[in-house]
Amino acid sequence: MAVPLISYLYRESGLLSVYSTGRDAWLVIFARSCRMFAYGSCSLILALFFAELHVSDEQIGLFMTLTQVGDVVMSLFLTLVADRIGRRRTLLGGATLMVLSGTTFALFDNFWVLLLAAVVGVISATGGDFGPFRAIEESTISELTDQRTRPDVLVWYVTMSTLGSAMGTVAAGRAVQWFHESRGWTLLAAYHVCFWLYAIMGGVTMLSSALLSDRCELQKDSRPSVDTEMEMEMEEEGEAFLGEADDSSVKRDPPKSTFAQISKQTRSVMYALWFLLMVDSLADGMVSMSLTAYYMDRKFSVTKSALGDIVSVGYFLAFLSTIFAGPLSRRIGLVNTMVFTHIPSSAAVLVFPYPQSVAATFALLLVRLGLNNMDQPPRTALIATVVKPEERTAVMGITGTLRTVASTVGPTVTGFLAGDDRFWIAFVVAGALRLAYDLGLFAMFINIELQHRHKPSPPQDAEGQALSRGDEHGRGH
Template sequence: MALVLRPSVWFYHEFGLVSVYETGGNAWLIILARSLRMFAYGTNSLILALFFAEIGFSDSQLGLFMTLTLLGDVFLGTALTLVADKVGRRRILLMGSALMVLTGCIFAYFENFWILLFAAVVGVVSATGGDFGPFRSIEESIISQITSPSSRADVLAWYVTLSALGSTAGSEASGRIIEFLQRRDGWTLADAYHSLWWVYAIFGFLNAGLVILLSKACEADSQQEKYAQVPQEESEDNSIELVESPARPGAVALDGPTLPPPPKKSRFSWLSGWIGNISTPTLSVMWKLWALLAVDSLADGMVPYSLTNYYMDDKFHPSKAALGDVTSVSYFLSAVGGVFAGPMARKIGLVNTMVFTHIPSSAAVLVFPWPNMFWLTAVLLFVRAGLNNMDQAPRSALIAAIVKPEERTAVMGITSMMRTLAATAGPTVTGLLAGSNRFWIAFVAGGAFRLAYDIGLWVIFVNIKLHQHEEVQPEMVQTGQQRQHDDNEEMGSLAGSDEDNDEDDRTTK
């Protein structure tokens, strides 16, 4: 019995599943919602560029479409994120789900470039296969709120890992569905592409259903109640004397402490209201991280998975099923890599995990155009994808550990805006390069930018102090070594109990 349970108990504790379980139902719902949403994103990340090529759009139009779509994500996602704490996080997530449904229905029916562009800009569509828009920033802020510092990295790691599995299933399913529908009488390739957008809309409905099930503990006001101000001590003499006002004879005024007049609102008070929630020390640190993330996002925007699939399809002409298999394996390896992000962050630290896993991935992007064989190119894609997501959970945990709890939603929203805004220039540049048969330059430049980000991140943030604004309670969630020790004692006790039972049986006989 001990030999069977020991590996399962060790995995349960060492890889952070205990943290997900102890966090509660809200964490489960958020992780499931993102996994289903990434399934939908996985379907359209495979076909988006191929879909546009099939209905007659040029490479330059494709680049323009992806750039403007990312710009739409910048403004829509940032606006919704910055007001989420005031309007309600669940309401904003529900609104994003409705926009996702609307976008899927329009793409499933229309083929006009401008109608599709309008739907992508004002709606929610993943132009790069990533989770842009209002969802991720708000969800990460909620997870940071409902977790402790010791369990946060583990929960965020599974948030990333299971969503990557969703992308895996979506990419695999889309390739198979397209191959199946193409063999049916009267179905064209464009018809098969259209059918996948109905799947996208259905998963938008499912995402909305899970958002409705979230509790009030996900809202910002539930956190603010913990920091309610203690009322000031009342003075011994609370009497107020009525005297005649010198400014207005006959009028009665209160003889007591006078309050200063309310400050006049600036014409830019709406902007300062958003940024004003972030303290100056936090901004001084975050500007450095935002600059580095902008470089990394520019690189990712130049060679997203949708354009990478387009590059492999144009260079090697594989079947859509084979291309879907490669993309699916890439996302699966990304999920497997994400499992190890939490344990590695506990062992070597958040920044070291981000840097040392991202460097090999960046190198794979740099040399991606070199092979002339499809299988070797696929191997480089596997290396890139398998290690690429291991920095996501530590990055979110790093931001949550740097900023104050009340600043997290705004900071994460601005972080998403900065990353998306930097990524907008990438597709346009890549589209122009693809039209002039210089697509390979995008991968070389992207890999070089990513390596610059890795080095800069390690140099600036390796010694930064974490958790200065919250109380760390390590007893709430044990470290890996403590869990290992307790598990060994538990398994030893269980094994000893089994031996005692066997001895009693022999004595009875």
């Protein structure tokens, strides 16, 4: 009884798909987990570090803004050229910048030196993955998987990164407390230790990137599409995002231009999705976790420890719920999974200001956090399905950039709406925007999976049976 149950859980949880995809997928997931560990530790201490340096609030605000601008610009540029210069080289270069930035913060205390290192390097000021890594890694996973295994592998890519971020936050807090209180170090010295840890995690990311095989690159082998006539029409249209496209219906040749090119048909699909995702990101920025914590503190005067505990429980629920995104996608589809798991989270944001008890408000917060990440793996899988393989890296990079830009506008909108003690309006507007995103996504994309616009024909064995990408390339090394 125990063996069949374990086998069932192993298969349904998606771990079988991760294993069969091979070593490259394991390395990508491991690298992001280490990176998010570093980002989580950095986000916890960064503002405290600058406060210990007696940096003004205005300069801290300038640092946060310029760091995010630098991350967005670098991310957009690198994702547009990654398939040309090589995904592994791009990831290796980004990890090198991460090491250099962490080392600079560990050795120097001058604000302008640190600002330069953050803008041209890779430092996460908010704990989010805004650098060049995520889009390239998601495109790489899409390259390594097929439509059957892709949602499962992306689920564990998101799940393990969430766990890494949480562990990094805990580790940084414990390390600072231990060095400062038990060893008698100054707070500044304890913070420097955390930045050394950041640099070490960057080194681990470098090593993981260096160990990736050429399977992670854009492949040039022949992969006829399901709808050859549609591909021929796309070739005739020939318009590109940054010039004339050179789409081939038979071979996925490397792009001839330095920058990635995006066909007219892909853009016709992505324009609508980009708009909806920007609406969702604007709403998330309006009621970010820091603003939500501030609102609850003002409304209920809850202790910081109680608030921290409930947020931690919420993130743990998100970790658990994301595991089920893969099995759910297989049963009800990618779009249905995105919509039906996100609607309860959106509704929780909409009604968040109405409860007058701490318990009811905390319950809504748990619903919001616990279900908020379940749409991420199917969203990436959906993009990988409707976008041509040679366009994935660029499209995912542009998607991340637009979402980041929209998110940064959110707090400004909240500040405008929250004047004269009307903070609750921001939650109502944000919840309504999130629900508009959910319903718009369902209305516009519910049938997109039936088209499989750029689905490659699966390779077959001698008996004509379809093989998975893991069977095609081997189960790893």
